[in-house]
């Protein structure tokens with residue numbers, strides 16, 4: 001890519017999306033934002049459109065399109081629903097997918113099938129649609145540059161290996177440990193939504209913040225890493241690193257371990273995914289080594305945070321199991337955020353849903369949509385039963 005790069009941002013109103021807009025607004029000589037999309041926040045979307053002047057804005061919730069037409073600047077085309085997102089996914093050099101959850105799948109597939117760079121924050125699409133994403137990556141021009149900080153770290157470390165993933169013996173993903181690090185199962189029986197949303201190091205949207213509290217986020221990241229870097233499950237490990245300074249380790253076949261360190265600031269991986277293979281000169285803070293006293297690494301307490309092992313098991317099962325895991329987790333997290341079930345039920349809902357999983361292969365988009373719907377049906381029934389029993 002040379003000259004000014006065009007960029008579409010899907011999920012532009014969220015935590016990653018607004019940070020991406022901040023990076024892009026500061027680099028107008030390098031990037032031109034041509035499309036913005038969100039779920040339903042039409043006010044915020046229209047405000048971003050007024051500031052950046054994209055050609056297209058799209059809202060996934062078609063019921064909000066009239067409102068968006070009224071609020072969007074004149075001359076900006078207003079689109080909605082799946083068709084709107086399909087247009088946005090295919091119209092730029094770089095498509096930054098920062099939608100949350102399974103809803104990001106169409107954009108991930110659309111961008112790759114159009115031969116674009118996918119700057120990917122939306123891990124759920126990669127986990128749910130792994131085999132389809134893998135096929136779409138072979139379209140000429142298509143590539144994924146990860147935004148998730150751990151995977152962005154691995155991507156950077158792999159640049160030191162001449163044969164890429166073939167030179168890797170294992171990768172170690174770091175987890176902050178979330179707000180409940182060091183707690184026992186008994187202590188977690190009564191935690192509130194507010195407790196789960198109080199993340200110690202990262203400011204993120206509600207779904208991923210809850211995923212960080214259960215450590216399902218790390219389990220999802222193991223599955224994400226397998227898809228991104230073509231590794232086996234037994235080559236991927238997780239550790240807790242409360243300072244969130246080391247974002248991942250990559251051990252190469254000769255025993256050398258490469259790590260990527262930076263302050264916990266998502267604008268760095270966002271800028272990396274936009275600029276790759278170059279780098280943005282804008283510094284997002286630098287580590288003060290005279291102040292940095294400790295870089296702690298400790299094992300994950302897998303007895304308390306059982307979601308990590310559920311993800312490993314889904315990865316070993318393969319087929320549609322990761323799709324089921326991610327779909328069931330979305331239902332369980334939404335039920336917790338709606339105060340329908342306690343925090344401890346999240347792991348139970350996912351585990352009990354996975355008990356009903358029958359092996360299914362994912363060949364077509366319809367298979368992924370069916371698998372996601374089946375997992376959600378099972379998970380919703382389990383949530384309803386828990387509500388009735390409470």
Ligand SMILES: NC(=O)c1ccc[n+]([C@@H]2O[C@H](COP(=O)([O-])OP(=O)(O)OC[C@H]3O[C@@H](n4cnc5c(N)ncnc54)[C@H](OP(=O)(O)O)[C@@H]3O)[C@@H](O)[C@H]2O)c1
Nearest residue numbers: 011013014015016039040041060099100103121122204205
């Ligand atoms: N936040 C982080 O630091 C971080 C770090 C690593 C990875 N990630 C990943 O990045 C993704 C986004 O996380 P986030 O924390 O930024 O979430 P968030 O703050 O909740 O934002 C979600 C974004 O997705 C949009 N959206 C919702 N439904 C949509 C749909 N059907 N179609 C298109 N867009 C839709 C939302 O629009 P509305 O505002 O209209 O609802 C919003 O713009 C997740 O997959 C997460 O795991 C996030």
